[in-house]
Structure formats: structure tokens, C-alpha cells
Amino acid sequence: MSEQTHKSPDQELAAAITKAFVEAQLLDAGKAAKQEDRIASGVMREGDWRLLFETQRPLKNAGADGG
């Protein structure tokens, strides 16, 4: 029997996504936990994304594979 998980699929996926955002330097590591919760709970709106990425530092290494 596989190990029982206590995270929901949304939470698991949101964690992987925010980790990739940080690795791709789209997101500061300090903000990752808060954004992870917001992505997992589905409350991110269009304006939130815009605000999040407007205020982030310039995109570096845009060609790197964060996927």
C-alpha cells in the first residue's frame, strides 16, 4: 500500500508550481509560501497575477526549463 498523503492534490500541485516559479526566478522565495496557498485555494484572480509579476524583479534566464 502506498504511503498515505495528507496534502490534497491541489496543495501538492501548487507546491510544485511555486517551487518552479522560484527556480525560474519568477517569484521570490520569501513570497512562495503565501502564493502557494493562494494558488492551491483557487483565489488567484487576473489582477493578482498581474500584481505579482509586475512587482517581481526582472525575468532572468527566461529560456530555462522550469516545467
Add this chain to the structure above:
Amino acid sequence: MAKKLNSLRIKGFRGATSQVDFSFDSEKPVILIFGENGTGKSTIVDALDFVCNQRAGSLVGRQETNPRKHLPSLDAPAADLSVVLECGGSKWSASLDSAKPVVRGSSVCPDAAILRRSKLLDFIDVPPADRYKALAAFIDVSKVEKSEQSLREARKNITNEIDSATQSKADAVRNLELVWKAEGCPAPSAVQWAEAKAGEDLGTLLKTQNEIGAVLTAFGQARDAEVGRSTWEAEWTAAEAALECARQELNTAESESAAAESQLLDLLGQAQRYLEAHPDLALCPVCEQPIDPAELSTRIIARRKMARAVEEASVKVRQTQKIAGERRTALDSREEHVIREGRRLAELVRASEAAVPQGQPVIWSAYPLLFGEADGNLRKPAADEVGLMLERLGPIEPSFEGALDSVGNDIANLRNIQTLSRNLAQQSKRLEDLQPLRQRLDRALQIMESKRRGYVEGVLDSVTDRVEALYSRLHPDENVGNIKFLLDPDKRGSLSIRGSFETQDDIPPQAYYSESHLDTLGICIFLALAERYASGDRIIVLDDVLTSTDQGHLDRFIELIHDECAVQRQVVLTTHYRPLRDRYRYAHGPLANVQLIELLPWTRARGVRHTNTKPEIDDLRRLLTDEPLDRQALASKAGVLLEATLDKITLLYGCRVRRKPSGDYTLGELLDGLESKLRKRLQTGAEPLQGPVNLAEALDGLASLTWIRNQVGAHFNYKGMEISDKKIVEFGRATLELLDLLVCPKCGDLPRRHDGSAWRCSCRTRWMTPLAIPGDPLSEVASL
């Protein structure tokens, strides 16, 4: 291990027209609820769905159903509906509020993963999109998908904004190029030219425009003033003429009344009033001479009339003199106004010499009085000079009008260029801001899509491995399996399923597998998914998912449930399939690990009813102690139990029995099948409870008693009646002794699993040797 169910109370819900209570044994990982069709299995499962998942159970998705109306029992008000679940010592109570379940409890109620027979093929025999939906209920990333969708919208809107800014920028450049070309392409590019041009001072042009405008205004005002002056002058001249005329009239009147004196006129006035007061007077009151009062009065009136003409002429002279004076004053004022406007015009024209056409110089010295010291005597000539100046300046006035138009055009052009340049700069700045943002959004969206797909694929991979493991336990060596789920890369939410069959790989199972193989595949997929996302206290419910199947598959299904599913969480099985229940009753499954509940026939008045199912071995034990002795029941029960046990043993060893088309063997045939070389060596034990015991003696003893089953337990005959109770009890006890030697005291199962060098029960406590008939190969069962 997750919390275990303690009890379930259902009232006024679906088939539970009366309150029904189920007490569960929390030591048992599996609860098997057996009932014929229509006894209330679905009511129990719906009640678990209602309280654990806040769902309307099997009504969900059914056409023309209404939870508010159809969840309550027939004719029962919704307010009476109640489901109370106790699990792990905590209690939750569910009722119906409007059409929604409302659950009250001190903590979060455990959820229940429920697989119904009707949904068994939702993972398999449906279009790929529906299959994805069925699996997505377990791999639920809908909230992240919602966030992803809003990210997609943000990116789309930013792209639209970039397109709009790009279009606006292109429009600004195109319009600038038009202006630039109209200006004769004065710089290397329109943009460069416009940047330089937009920096020019609009204020200078506006000042020039104001100055020229002021000149033209002054022209108009001076001209208006001059036109007014001639009118006033004409009126003054007329007033002077009237005065002269009045003066002449006065002179004439005065000459005609030279002698007249005003004192005399007063005296004459008094005399006239005296005569009027004394009309009969005959003597003069002064000289006392006779007088004619009428004649005297007539003469007095004539003298007074002459004096009044002088007075009236004098008044007229004063009046015309006043008018002439006023008009003179007005004319003076007007002349001063003309001079003021003339000087103002002259000053403005002189200040705007640039607008004066060359070759038309203005000779300002020609107007000495206009610019000289103010002198009342020279007012009129000075005003006349204004008229002269206006006449001479007239030809250059259009050049000021032309200059005004020109500077107006320059201003409009400059404003247009400035607006276009500003717009160009704004759109360029906007694009500078938006393009990096879109890059980030693109990247983020790419990551989200990739991660979501990777996540779902990862889950499917892990589920696939689990499905394969479970499926191969159910169908070992059957050349089916290798199940894979494949996400369609070109479509969102589309999932294909592939497997192998005999020599064919990568085939759709639904095209080749039998119905029962598809059913078990659906069960395995469900169990794998339920495990993958099992919350801490999730209960697994399989609602009547197993239909007719052979013994081997049935045994493996039971093993799967106990070994794979019921280890960490409780499993509730409902079934109408009697062989499944009887496998436990005859100790062909780990009876000690299952709670058997049997549903009784449903009636509207009594609703759902149940009883605990007893194992056959317990029935045998009871029949041996019952008084009076039920001879037929004891002989029959012992015979059937012995048959069931011997059937299992002969199958495990692949014993030779007389073949029959029907495959049903009698007790004697089964005993004969246990050949002596096996019988002599058969041993059993239960570590550490019981040491090795040879079974030969017990089996030999039973062989001499099996006839009792036919004589007493199966048929009506006189021979049977002659058999003593003692003999029947002997048969029953011998059977019970054999069963006690073979059935595990811990798990209640027979040693029927090939485990190393012995057969063992589910918990591996009870063992039986040898593994095969001495000198023979392993049986087919042992080889699996």
C-alpha cells in the same frame, strides 16, 4: 490505521422507514453487508455518502430526482430525516436543510470513497473525456486549474493591451510621418523630427497670436470709435445751430420790448389781479381819475404778453445752450476716445512691425498731434489724424489677418505634433512595461500547464503501478493487465486507457476483456485512486461491485480486500452475491477480520432490518449442545461443513476425484480423493498456540461416519431413524474437531495460501503440510 466505524443510525432516510441501528465491531477491518436485492444495501451506502461526503448518494445524477423530496423515506417529512455516524469515538449527525445535507459534529467527519456497481465502468467504458472526469474526482486539482485559468486570462488581457499599445504607437508614427512629409521631410526621420519639434516653445507662438489678435482688435475698435465721432460731431453742430437761432429770437424779442422792465411787468401783474378782483371800479385808486376798467385790463394784458415773449426766447436760449454744451462735452470725450484708440492701434502696429509687409512702411511722423502733448484745443485735429491714420493703415490690415491665420496653423500643427509625440512616448513606455510582464506571465503559464500535466501524469503513473499490482493479484497468469493511462497531449481533460491481452499490447481493454475482467479492472482503478488520495480517516465503500465469478477469483478478491485495502483503513462491502458471504461462513476467508451483517427482507412498515450472520462452525457448535438434539440439522450441518473443508483441501492438493460434468462432489468422493500417501503425511499446527498434529487419524475416523450425513441429514429413511443420537453427535464432534484443527483460531481462515513450504491461513498462524502430494508436482492452485 484510520479510525474505525462504531455505529450508524439511520432514520427517515430512503428505505429506513423506521429507525435502524448498526453496531460495528471496531476490531474488524472489513464489514460485509449481505442482502438480497431490495433489502436496503443502497440505503446504508447512501447514508454513509450523506453524512461523510454531504452528498445525496445514489440520487446524484439520476434524472427527475429531488434530494429534498426523495431522500426522506416514503411519506416521511424531511425534518424527520436523520443519519448519525459514530467513528473513532466521535459522533456526527446529518440532517436535511432545504435540499442540502447539514452535518454537525465536533470535528471533520471522515470522508467515504464509494464505488457503486452503476459507476464501475466509469473509469473504463466511457469516452476519454468522461474517463478523465471520473478520475479527476480523485485527482482534484480544480482550484489550481481555476488559478491557472485566471493566469491565462491575465496573459490574454496583457496581450490585448500590448496589441492596442502597438497599434496606437504605429498610428502615432504614421500620423507623424504625414506631418513630417507635409513639412518636406526636414530631418532623417519623422520620429527624430517630431522629438525636436515637440520641444519647441508653444508659448512664443501663442504670444505672437495674442499680439496680432490685439492689433486686429485695435483696428476694429479705432474704426468703431472714429465712426462714432462723426456722428457726435454732427449732433454737436446741429445743437450749435439751434443755439444761434434761439439767440436771434431773443434779440428780436428784446428789441421789441426795449422799454419793458421787469418791475413794471410785476406792477402790471398786480394791477391786473386788482382789476379782476374789483370789476366795478370807476376811479383809479392812485390818481382818483375816472377809468374804464375793461379797457385798462386789455392794455395791461397786451403789455404783459410782450414781456413774456422775451422771457420765452430767453428760456429757449438757455435750453439750446445746455444741449450744445452737453454735445460738445460728448464730442470732446469721443475725440479723446478716438485718440486713445488711435494711439493704442499705433503702439500695437509699431510693436508688430514684423507683420507689416515690406514695401509698405508706416510713416508715424505724419501724425504729430496724435503723439503730441494732450491739448484740448488740438483735440479735433488729433482725432482727425486718427481717421487719416486708419485710412492709410487700411491696406496693411489684411497682412495682420494673414499673419494671424498663419500663426494659428503653426500652433495647431505644433500641438498636433506634441500630442502625437506624447502619445508615441506613452505607448513606447507602456510597451516597455507590458512586454516583460507578458514574458513573465508566459513563463508562469508555461510552468503551470507543464506542472499540471506532469502532476496528473505522475499521479496516473503511480496509480497505474498500483492498478497493475492489484489487477495482477486478481488475475495472475491470465495474460491481461499492463494497464496504462495516457493523457491526450492535444486535448485538456482527455484520458485514454490501454492494456495488454494475450500477445497484444497497447489495446483498449474494453475491446478485448470480458465483462468480469472489466469490472475487476474498474474496482482496481477505484481502489488505487482511493488509496492515493485517502485522507486520514477515509472509509472505502464497495457497493455491490462483485457479481458472479468463479471460486478462484472470489478467493483472490477476498485476499485483495484484506491484504491490500483493509490494512490502513476500514472497508465496507455490500453484496447480494451469496458465495461471497459463504466463503467467510465456511472459513474460506479470514472470518475473524470481517463483520458479517445480513439484511432481512424489507417492508414498508419495518424498513431496513438486519441480523449478524453466524459462521457455520458456530452453528455446528450450537447444534451439538442444543437440547433436544436436532438430529437432522446436526448431521446436515456437519456434512456440509466437512464437504466445504474437504473441497478446499482436495483443490489445494489437486487430488484425483471421480470427474463429473457438474463438478459437484459428494462427501465420500472427496474423502476418497485424499489418497493415503497424502493422508498419512497431512499435518497442521498453529504457532505458537498448537504444535504439529497429524490429520490422518481424524480423517480416518470421519471416513467411517460420513454415511450418517446421507442417512440422517439428507434423506428420509428408516435406516436413518435407527441410528442413535450418540452416533450422530460423534459425527458432528469429529467434524468439529477436524475444523478446529484446520481453522485458524486467530483469523478464522483455513490454511489455503501457498507460503514457503506450507499452506498458511491469512494471518500465517495456522499452517498445513505437505505442500503437495508426495511425489507429485505442486497443484495448479499452489503454482499461482
